[in-house]
Amino acid sequence: MSNADAVRDSIYRSCMYKDDMKWQEWLDLCDEDFQYSITAYSPEIRNDMIYLSGDREEMRGMMKMLPKHNTDHSPLKRHCSVYAVDLEDDGSMATAVSSVVVYQTQLDGINSHVDAGESKVFLVGRYFDKFRISDGVAKFVEREVKLDTRKLDKGSHYPI
Amino acid sequence: MARSRNHEQWTSPPPFTQEEYVDSRIYSDQDIFEEELEKIFKKSWIPVCHESELPEPYDFRTTTIAKEPIILTRAKDGKVRAFLNVCPHRGNMLERAPSGSFLDGSPSGNPRHITCMFHAWQFDMKGRCVYISRQEEGYQDRLKKSQMGLRELKCEVYFGGFVWVTLNDQIDMTVEEWSAGSLEVLKPSLDEEPLEVFHYHKAIIPCNYKLWHDTNCEFYHDYLHYHNRITGFNDAYFARKNTGFDNGHINVGSFEVQYDNYEGSHSREEISFPHLPPNHWYMIDMFPGVNFNLRGSSLRCDIMTPLGPNEVMIEFRGLGLKNDDAVTRRSRIDHHNSIWGPFGRNLHEDLLAVTGQGSAMNPRAENRQILHGRHENETIHDENGMRHFYEEWGRWMDRMPSNPDKPFVERTTATSATG
Incomplete structure (x- = not known):
């Protein structure tokens, strides 16, 4: 597998793991100095915003605490297309830009008798990723989920 | 002994005074909702944004109170003013963006003006009508710009820079008075x-x-x-x-x-x-x-x-x-x-x-x-x-929250505001 393919493989695997709520497997794709953030630009206040952020341990802690929280268990599924992968000259680092659409299939968020089973677009945005590549494996160093969607209604406890 | 309840028991008043529960219809009735807009939201002071959202002269911010579209502007004098975001000509919404600046011109109008894109009528940051396209040809001397200003709303910047607006011209209190010490x-x-x-x-x-x-x-x-x-x-x-x-x-x-x-x-x-x-x-x-x-x-x-x-x-x-x-x-x-x-x-x-x-x-x-x-x-x-x-x-x-079909009756016993 080429280094560019390794980057794409990590991006798609991260989507699968998060879709399946395999948070540990997702974080295993990330390097020790990994930084995660969900951001958006607000045309209302004309500023960039950070909706959520954390390093690898903070994200691990957040996921560990999920069972203690009441939450909307409607699963999120990520449809991702990797648009561009750019490798540094020595092949040790890479950046990638992907499009992502997240669908939510209603389970217990509203009235399950009526709404359960309905899928809706939850949000759209882009992934801006940085990778460290070693022995053909691309590990996430940074992921910024830059949202277009800013009307998030009930929101979510899950990373995107 | 604890037990479940039938319809009559379920809909019977709880063992409380009528101030200690409300009827769920106040959360779901369409008529009550429309009445709330008229009697409460069109009469109160509402904070609509923060002054940092329109920091510079010619900045604007749009919002809504009780279904009425509103535009806030900051004029060259630094003052924030509020107007209905409605053109007095044909009732079009004047500005569609959530925020921005009028420093640049728009496709239909000039810099430093609020322009209705529909027929290019223009207004300044104080709500004065400053341009009516083909005014003399169409209106001769029957309509003057001075008669076509925007509808201005009472507006105050108060409490850490929040911008408060009311649709109620007759309101007889400032925001400070309205807050009654709560802030x-x-x-x-x-x-x-x-x-x-x-x-x-x-x-x-x-x-x-x-x-x-x-x-x-x-x-x-x-x-x-x-x-x-x-x-x-x-x-x-x-x-x-x-x-x-x-x-x-x-x-x-x-x-x-x-x-x-x-x-x-x-x-x-x-x-x-x-x-x-x-x-x-x-x-x-x-x-x-x-x-x-x-x-x-x-x-x-x-x-x-x-x-x-x-x-x-x-x-x-x-x-x-x-x-x-x-x-x-x-x-x-x-x-x-x-x-x-x-x-x-x-x-x-x-x-x-x-x-x-x-x-x-x-x-x-x-x-x-x-x-x-x-x-x-x-x-x-x-x-x-x-x-x-x-x-x-x-x-x-003028409705009892516990039974919104009945007119409101003040409590007869003396109680504190928190009671």
């Missing part, structure tokens, strides 16, 4: 130096606006939040006072939040607001649907825009000090959003709960009683805040 507890913290909005997002939730306001007014629902139970729920927490003020406003007193008790969280004592003790947490709920929530390092403000009997838009803002350095600002953002952002731990839980209430109180659903009957010496789990709100609501609506 005093936080004025030293918010007025010491300029604030700035760092967070904005909105949610449209299928529930009545009052259900969200109720949730902000009562802390008994901290059982919903693992975070609040583990960082609160001690003697100081249970001693927090709910205090009522005239016009239906309330305060919730402070205590020191034990942020360290939540795994992965840290004390916020290094960053606070002026005059706010470290890690403290005050709350102000203003009639009819506004919340100011100063917690540790960040200020949250909820503004509710009712969209229907079972639908509300809530705008969430996070604010820090304008002079924050980058590191401090980043910490405030993280602190705010880990709890109150759209992916935060608590806000999602709160919104789930009121969504559930909305789902169970659909229009024409069997009416039921919603209990506001907890008495705990006016402390944190007492429901005196909600009782205080609904007493005011009944007065404005």
Whole structure:
């Protein structure tokens, strides 16, 4: 597998793991100095915003605490297309830009008798990723989920 | 012996006074909702944004109160003014963007003017009509620009730079008078130096606006939040006072939040607001649907825009000090959003709960009683805040919250505002 393919493989695997709520497997794709953030630009206040952020341990802690929280268990599924992968000259680092659409299939968020089973677009945005590549494996160093969607209604406890 | 109830028992009044429960129809009835817009939202002072959202001359911000589109402008004199965002010619909405600047011209108009794109009528930042296209050819001397100004609304910048607007020309009080002392507890913290909005997002939730306001007014629902139970729920927490003020406003007193008790969280004592003790947490709920929530390092403000009997838009803002350095600002953002952002731990839980209430109180659903009957010496789990709100609501609506078909009757026994 080429280094560019390794980057794409990590991006798609991260989507699968998060879709399946395999948070540990997702974080295993990330390097020790990994930084995660969900951001958006607000045309209302004309500023960039950070909706959520954390390093690898903070994200691990957040996921560990999920069972203690009441939450909307409607699963999120990520449809991702990797648009561009750019490798540094020595092949040790890479950046990638992907499009992502997240669908939510209603389970217990509203009235399950009526709404359960309905899928809706939850949000759209882009992934801006940085990778460290070693022995053909691309590990996430940074992921910024830059949202277009800013009307998030009930929101979510899950990373995107 | 505990038992379930049949229809008659279920719909019978609870063993409370009529001030201690409300009829669920006030959360779902279309006629009551329309009446609330007319009698309450068109008559009150509503904060619509923060002055940092239109910091420069010629900046604008658009908003809505009671279905009326509104535009705020900052003129060259620095003053923020409010107008109906409606062209006096053919009733088109003048400005469609949420915010921006009129410094640049638009496709239909000149720089420094509000231009209606439809027929190119133009207005200045003070709402004066300054240009009518082909005026003389079409109107001869029958219509003058001086007759075609925008509809100006009363507007004040007050309480840490929030911009307040009312549709009520006849309102006989300032925002300070309207607040009736409820804002005093936080004025030293918010007025010491300029604030700035760092967070904005909105949610449209299928529930009545009052259900969200109720949730902000009562802390008994901290059982919903693992975070609040583990960082609160001690003697100081249970001693927090709910205090009522005239016009239906309330305060919730402070205590020191034990942020360290939540795994992965840290004390916020290094960053606070002026005059706010470290890690403290005050709350102000203003009639009819506004919340100011100063917690540790960040200020949250909820503004509710009712969209229907079972639908509300809530705008969430996070604010820090304008002079924050980058590191401090980043910490405030993280602190705010880990709890109150759209992916935060608590806000999602709160919104789930009121969504559930909305789902169970659909229009024409069997009416039921919603209990506001907890008495705990006016402390944190007492429901005196909600009782205080609904007493005011009944007065404005001339309806009894416990039976909205009946006219409002003042309580005969002398009680304090919080009683």
